[in-house]
Amino acid sequence: THSPRILDGIAIAAGIKAEVAEQVRALAPEGITPGLAVILVGEVPASQIYVRSKVKTCGELGIYSEMLTPPETITTEELLDLIAGLNARQDIDGILIQLPLPAHVDTRRLLEAVDPAKDVDGFHPINAGRLLAEGYSGSATSKSGKLALAPCTPAGIMEILRRSEIPIAGKSAVVLGRSDIVGKPAASMLINASATVTVCHSHTADLARHTREADILVAAIGRPGFVTPEMIKPGATLIDVGINRVTDASEVARFFPNDEARAALFAKRGSTVVGDIHPAAFALSGAYTPVPGGVGALTIAMLMQNTVTAAKARRGKK
Ligand code: NDP
Numbered sequence: 001t002h003s004p005r006i007l008d009g010i011a012i013a014a015g016i017k018a019e020v021a022e023q024v025r026a027l028a029p030e031g032i033t034p035g036l037a038v039i040l041v042g043e044v045p046a047s048q049i050y051v052r053s054k055v056k057t058c059g060e061l062g063i064y065s066e067m068l069t070p071p072e073t074i075t076t077e078e079l080l081d082l083i084a085g086l087n088a089r090q091d092i093d094g095i096l097i098q099l100p101l102p103a104h105v106d107t108r109r110l111l112e113a114v115d116p117a118k119d120v121d122g123f124h125p126i127n128a129g130r131l132l133a134e135g136y137s138g139s140a141t142s143k144s145g146k147l148a149l150a151p152c153t154p155a156g157i158m159e160i161l162r163r164s165e166i167p168i169a170g171k172s173a174v175v176l177g178r179s180d181i182v183g184k185p186a187a188s189m190l191i192n193a194s195a196t197v198t199v200c201h202s203h204t205a206d207l208a209r210h211t212r213e214a215d216i217l218v219a220a221i222g223r224p225g226f227v228t229p230e231m232i233k234p235g236a237t238l239i240d241v242g243i244n245r246v247t248d249a250s251e252v253a254r255f256f257p258n259d260e261a262r263a264a265l266f267a268k269r270g271s272t273v274v275g276d277i278h279p280a281a282f283a284l285s286g287a288y289t290p291v292p293g294g295v296g297a298l299t300i301a302m303l304m305q306n307t308v309t310a311a312k313a314r315r316g317k318k
Helices: 008-031 046-061 076-088 105-113 124-135 150-161 183-192 207-211 251-254 260-269 297-313
Strands: 036-040 064-068 094-097 172-178 197-198 216-219 239-242 244-246 273-275
Touching: 008 046, 008 150, 036 046, 036 076, 046 105, 046 297, 064 197, 076 094, 076 105, 076 124, 076 244, 094 105, 094 124, 094 297, 124 183, 124 216, 150 239, 172 183, 172 207, 183 197, 183 216, 197 207, 216 244, 251 273, 260 273
Parallel strands: 036 064, 036 094, 172 197, 172 216, 216 239
Antiparallel strands: 244 273
């Protein structure tokens, strides 16, 4: 019987983190410690978990980190002042604004206020523009050699593909989702890596017609188990970005009918995480990223790499 290759995001992320730690060690003799500032507004439980895990990983890799936790009621103007202060600081190389922000805050204005050289999330229009105009595909520098900070989740997807030696050039890639943080930059990076790319979204007619052509399918829509077996080309590489929490026992049984380990974990925790791709589709794939333990594991590793890349670039180092 056919058994697909599991693309182990945790192992790939561990490799990248080890490389980042090595780069941090190499900077130490010059008195350089890369520094990351994370702004976490209010008390969004999911954001608190993400931020804690980013700060913890900084500690493990020798990166200085600082958490700023203004209250929910902070205004856009006050946040702009906070960002201006971080932009001016020599010891801070990366500035990350944890999203989503409260509805009264002008997110776009804040993202544009971050110094592009410190924009470790890659959301500033300068970095988004460089991705399009200068053609980098996830690595730190563009063709012109300028610093290019790429959004962490799509950059992580590219690292999974590259480090797993999945061919990209000449292949047909389909991206489900067109968000600024995942779908669009992932599509740009795949184009830059010479795939032929189709982007699908909520207005796409006959979506399965497109997905069935994909050698590489990237699903980033936020719908549990949306991609079903009949929607894929057998043998395709499936990259599942979706993180969907499922709390209904019958749903869990539907997604994972024979998975005792998953059922046991669900019984213990009362919830489990399902990607945008139905587990039954994984079985037909050539290779796939599991959820959890796939793409999600890469995002923080790429953030760490971007922070060190920014620290080096700000001091004129390669
Ligand atoms: P958004 O909600 O910003 O975007 C979702 C995209 O999917 C939109 O482009 C939307 O289309 C499209 N879409 C939604 N429903 C359908 C549908 N039924 N058919 C076709 N297209 C559809 O989500 P994000 O990009 O931020 O995140 C996507 C998923 O990835 C989420 O599950 C999120 O939790 C996860 N994620 C994981 C990360 C990680 O691994 N670290 C990081 C970021 C996200 P339209 O534009 O037309 O509305």
